[in-house]
Every structure is written in structure tokens, then in C-alpha cells.
Amino acid sequence: MPRSLYVQADQRLLPSGERSRRHLRVEIVAPRRPPRMPVNLALVLDRSGSMHGEKLDLVREGAIRAVRSLGEDDRLSAVIYNERVVVLVPSRVADDVAKDHAETVLRRISARGDTDLCGGWLSGCEQVSQALDPTRLGRCLLLTDGFANRGITDPETIVSHAAGLRKDGVTTSTLGVGRGFDEDLLRRMAEAGGGNFYFAEHATQLADFIAGEIGEALRVAAREAELVACLPAGASASSPNPFRTRSESGNAVFELGSLVADQVLSLVLRLDFPQGEEGDMALVECRLRDADGAFEGSVVEQSFTYSSHEASDSEPRDREVDREVAAAYAARARQRAAKLGREGATDQGSGVLRKTAARINEYAGDSPELLALVSALEQEAAKLEQMDDLDHKRLAYSTFRGLRSRGEDGMTIGTGRFLFDRTVRVMSRPESLEGAEAPFFVAAVTSDPEGTRLVEAAGQALAAADEGAFAFAVIDGGARIVDPGPDELLSDDEELGLAYALGGSKEVVKIAFVRSTLRGGSLSHWHPAERVAIVSLGGWDEAAGAPAEALVAYQMLLQASRHGRAGWDPTAVMHRDVRGCWGDHSETQAEIEAKIAACDLCSECRRLYEAAGIGVEQFLRLIAAVGALARR
DSSP states (O other): OOOOEEEEESOOEEETTSOEEEEEEEEEEOOSSOOOOOEEEEEEEEOSGGGTTHHHHHHHHHHHHHHHTOOTTSEEEEEEESSSEEEEEEEEEOOHHHHHHHHHHHTTOOOOSOOOHHHHHHHHHHHHHTTOOTTSEEEEEEEESSOOOSSOOOHHHHHHHHHHHHHTTEEEEEEEESSSSOHHHHHHHHHHHEEEEEEESSGGGHHHHHHHHHHHHTTEEEEEEEEEEEOOTTOEEEOSSOOEEEEETTEEEEEEEEEETTOEEEEEEEEEEOOOOTTOEEEEEEEEEOTTSTTTTOEEEEEEEEEOHHHHHHSOOOHHHHHHHHHHHHHHHHHHHHHHHHTTOHHHHHHHHHHHHHHHHHHHTTOHHHHHHHHHHHHHHHHGGGOOHHHHHHHHHHHHHHHTSOOOSSOOOEETTEEOOOOEEESSOTTOSOGGGSSEEEEEEESSHHHHHHHHHHHHHHHHHOTTTEEEEEEOTTOOOOOOOTTOBOOHHHHHHHHHHHTTSTTSOEEEEESSBOGGGOSEEEETTTTEEEEESTTOOGGGSSOHHHHHHHHHHHHHTTTTOTTOOTTTTOBSSOOSSTTBOOOSHHHHHHHHHHOOOOHHHHHHHHHTTOOHHHHHHHHHHHHHHHTO
């Protein structure tokens, strides 16, 4: 059975004669492809007046797409609400007749009135509860673009209901749309309800978020998973991550919710130890359990030893754990600061950020990642007053995703199968994090060590061609995206999930290199809203042509040309006729190889590139470096 639980301590020595604190990084890997559990699903859709137009159209399409994805072992229901709650589709088996009926009635809904958010959501949960038993998953997705202004409006009461329904087997996920909803309420409902919180800044994201949530429900591998920390007498455990915690026979139990197949979940435990004598041992046992026994036998022990103060103070720190601990506390501080800022208490919010920055600085040492995080928090503290409602929502969403998986120096996000640590190493300029100031800059994330090697080789070749022109970053730090692998298709939902996850920092162009294949057999897909390119290495045949470094370098330079040029799309200006030019249209390996071998720009492309603010002579030197890699 593959290992599913890993722990890592920041330090393992405890100073004798006093209380002390240590941190554990815990990583959990969910099982692969278990038998699918049937789902009782309720879609609860806001149809108040503010949802009119494109938003409601896209919600309809997303809901219909979700309904069509269900099987005959599942049950479906749909509730719509404004100031009135209407059970549009009572809970029923999701056979073809039910799905046809649901699609028909969903297409008829219109928008008007106020928002009885709680009433609509509770009605949906009631539908889920019908025919719910221990062999089925209960899932309710609440979608809204507004505040709870009718019926039950008290946030504490609503969040309490979410926690109670979770105990009864009904998971709540929430999806906020646009600028007008209460992000703090929806985030807390999802946390208490054991589900996900989504923020659709653009209406065009709605259908994909709905599909992603339903896709996750259909791939659950471990229901109501829990991490149990068995502690020595007098010790306690807590976590900055927003998982509900309870005490059980002196042990700490962290409620993780349901995990999907192949999901990698990471969290931080804060361990507080009592006084001990030099030489004494303290043992912490971590074990997993879930409703179906998927994690049976997953147990890991971590020992700590009381020592002299000198030995404890001189013990090297585990920097990987430090980074994750700092990221988790930074995300929690940002979440708190955003809430205070939205309430008008910007001075208090700035104080929270500065206090967290000072605490991280105490153990940052010479770590560039930790020092960059300290600097970022201090800058955010100074700018908190300038944040608007949209900024608050972005921050609430990014910190929710980061705290539910893996933190980083801005917004590390894990979505379903995809998890990555976005600590940035600038390979061509290792002395600083200023690579983004280069005219051409791109950040890359890979799915395996070989992919990282290819990125480093290609990036270093480009940087060497013109040291002042090109810089790149490897989004790595030990953890990589989980990739279905060679000969496996990266589904639309998985690809969009990865693009949304990488899209947290919109100003930087990102590339995800995967081994799986892309829809339509393409070698790459560009996601403009997120400024993310997904590139398939699995579709490149080294035996038949140029080495893979050439493809990687081509994509790195192509996407890096977008850096700092929001309106520039190098693929949109490619010409259909073949001129032996970088701007030749290319979709296949042969077409890419032909144009990079030429190492040239035609007169029309030169004019277009110059108009975009690209130094043509610099760019030609970089093109030549790509061609040199192709000829190896």
C-alpha cells in the first residue's frame, strides 16, 4: 500500500527545564482511483435581481453541466431563492428523465428580488439529507452574488448550522460571484461545512467552478478524514490552518473533510511541550482515519529530545518546514487583516501583518524566501488602507486555498489533484528575486525532477544568450504539481484547476509543464485570464526530432515575451503562411522545429514586435539560443 502520511519537524531538540514550542509539517496523500461513491447533490442558486444577465446565463449552463455529469446511482436536487425559496427539483435519482427535467426547469429561471441566502441553503441541505446514508456523499453547493438580507442573517447562526449539518453528513461548499457578496461569511460556511470556498471574479469562471466542485465530489477517496495527534502528557497541539479541532482522550483531532483521489494535503501543527529533564524523550504519533478505512494503518511517529539550551539553540532548523510554517501564519494574518480592513479597522489590520512579519523575521536568518515574505507582509501592511472590496475578496479566496493546502510567500494554492509550493528560486539570478525586472521573464512549475532539469537547462541557455534580457524562476521548493502522467489525458476541469491555482499572482506569466496529454492533442494551451500556459512534454517525441530542451526553451521564450505587456499575444499575431520565421503558425512538433531552426523574424513580425515594445535585436539573440538547443 503506498505511503500516505509524512511528517517533518522544524527542530527535534527541546530546551530542558522550560516549556517549548515546535512545528510539524504534515503531508497527506489521498488514495488513487477508489470505487466511486454515489452522491446526493443539491445546487442552491441565487436568483435575486443582481444575478440578471450574463451571470444567470452562465450559472444555468454550469448547473446543467453539473447535472449531466451525475450517474444513475446519484441523486440530484436544485433550489433557487431570492426573498422566496423554491425547490425547483426535489431530490430524486439522477436518471435521464430527471436530468432532462432539471435542464428544462433550470433554463426557465429568471432573476429578481432580495436574498434569503440561509433559507435557500438550508432548503438545499434538507434535500441532500433525503435518502442520505453512510454509503453516500452529501454535497450542497451554494452560489450567490449578494449578502444575506432576508430570513436568517446572523453570520454566527449560519456558520453554526453549517457545522451541525456537516456532522449529519452534509458538506457545504460556497461560490461567491462578483463584488457584492460577503466573502467572510461564505469562507466561514465552507470551513465549518467541510467544503470549498470559491470566488468567481469574472462570470465566465462560473461554469468551470461549478463543474470542478461536482467533479471533486465524484472523486472522493476518503470521507471525513481526520488527523489524530497523540501527544505526551502535558503537551498540546493546534494549527494555523483552518481545520476544526477537538480534543479526544488527551489527543488533538483535526477534521480534514473529504479528500479526493490523488489529492495532496499539507498542514502545519504547532506543538507546545511541557518542561522536561535533559535526556527525556517526547513522542508525538500522527495517524489518519476516515469513514471508510481508506487510511487504515497510516501512522507516523516523530520523537523529540530534551537537551541543554546550548544544544537546542545550535540545532540547524529545517528550512522547508520554516517556509511552510511562515506561509501558513502569513496567510492567516492576511485573512485577519483583510477582514479588519473591510470593517474599516485598517490600523489594526496593518498591525496584524507587521506583528506576523516581525515574528517570521526572528527565524528567517539569511533565507531569501523568508526574507521576501517578511518584506511582502510589511509592504502589504503599508498598503492595506488602499484595498477595495475586490482586493478583499481576492485575498479571502487565496488565503482560504492556501491555508487548506500549502502556504507560500503570497498565495500558494492547492486545488484538488494539483498542489505546489510556489517558493520562487530565480535560477539565472540566484542572488536576488529581481528577475521579474528583466524584459523577458517567466516562472515555470514542473511535475517531476526531469521536468525541472529541462527548465533549468533551457532557462540557463536563454539567460546566457543575453544576460540582461532573460530571467526565469522555478516554482519548486520540493513539491511539484501532481500530473496524471504519460498517455493520460489532462481533463478540462483538471487543466482549469491548475490554471486558476497558478493564476493567483496575475502580473507574472507562468508555465506548467506536464507529462500528460492535452485535449485536442495540442502541445500547449494559453489561459489569458490567469496568464498561465499549460505545456505537454508528453506530446514531444525526442526520438523523432529536436531534444525536449528545445520545446521547453521555445515555450519559455514565447510566454516570456508576454511579461509586462498585458495586451501582447504572440500567438494571435502568428501568420498562416510559412516564411521560416518565429511568427509562423505552429501547432505540431514538426512546425515548431521548422520555425525555431530558422532563428529569424520576418519584416512584418519585426514591426509587430517593435510596436509591442520588444527589443528585436535582444529577441533575435534569444531565438538563436533556442535554435542552438534544437540542433544539439
